[in-house]
Amino acid sequence: MYISPSNEGFAYMGRIDFTNPDAPVLFYAGSQVRFRFYGSSFKVCVRSTIYWGELSLGIILDGKMISLQLFPENNGKSVAIMVADDLPYAIHEVIVFKKHAANQLLTFEGIDIEGELCSKPILPPLKMEVYGDSVCAGEVIEAEDFVGKSDPDSHNSRYDNVWHSFVMQTARRLNAQINNICQGGIALFDGTGYFHYPDYIGLESVYDKLCYFPEGGISMWDFSLYTPDIVIIAIGQNDKHNGKTDADDIDIYDPVYRKMWKTGYIKLVNDLNNKYNSPQFVLITTILMHDKEWDKAIDEVAYELSSEGVRAFHYVFERNGKATPGHPRISEHNEMADELTNFIKSNLL
Helix, strand or coil: CEECCCCCCCEEECCEECCCCCCCEECCCCCEEEEEEEEEEEEEEEEEEECCCCCEEEEEECCEEEEEECCHHHCCCEEEEEEECCCCCEEEEEEEECCCCCCEEEEEEEEEEEEEECCCCCCCCEEEEEEECCCCCCCCCCCHHHCCCCCCCCCCCCCCCHHHCHHHHHHHHCCEEEEEEECCCCCCCCCCCCCCCCCCCCHHHCCCECCCCHHHCCCECCHHHCCCCEEEEECCCCCCCCCCCCCCCCCCCCHHHHHHHHHHHHHHHHHHHHHHCCCEEEEECCCECCCCHHHHHHHHHHHHHHHCCCCEEECCCCCCCCCECCCCCHHHHHHHHHHHHHHHHHHCC
């Protein structure tokens, strides 16, 4: 039995475009669809447009991870992918989620089940939102043979999986919803960082968008649709790169640039603070190696925001900026999730 995405039995999480309620579009890594069904088999119907990389679709079936390869010959086409066809005839819980960031445009087109759809899953009342880079997006996270090492050559997105990222883990441990506004290579300002070569796009042009990459058609986000209690901002890892050469030649020690960067950061937080009616902010970087002077600048940002009445905290991981030259792997994300969860429980809840 085919069931359309507009059916009331589906629960959605993330910034999703419902212009066509029978074909909602997922842009951000971690955006997801949840449902429950009583039956023995099901297919998921999607249309995936892949811009680069070897990608797959993420499924959580009764608590277990399934990755379904998305084949190039189906690029941009509607397909019904068999997920499981020999399940016990019982109630099953399913999450369909976007594993990757801007290298994919994903349209959810419903499900085909042997059985019947159950009542809509209830989403948790606590709400989180995250603005961050590739670590938050779970890039190269499954390359477990490279813990504490540089990334494997030519990984081509095959090791990406946002589900295991420390921010997604933290949300689950806190029993919270999460909008994960994260993209690999992103920095605060346009023209810096590594996202969207050669016309680099910064968080300043992403944070207020529904679709944030030109290939999908830029559109604005309606902030009234989701009001988080906790906002995490994980920026500063890619900001040393000016986007014009291969050199990392932006100097956070330079007082003129430092003031400009801090002013831009504060402007971003203040806008979100006004839109969300004073949530709590946690400002971080990660254990991926970087110059600790960026963290000192963030500490100054947190102090200035707090002095203005914004509820801003700066959290520094135990191995912040010194654990690995490559992207953190699952075990290292577990470490960060443990720390961040404990910090939030102890200081924000």
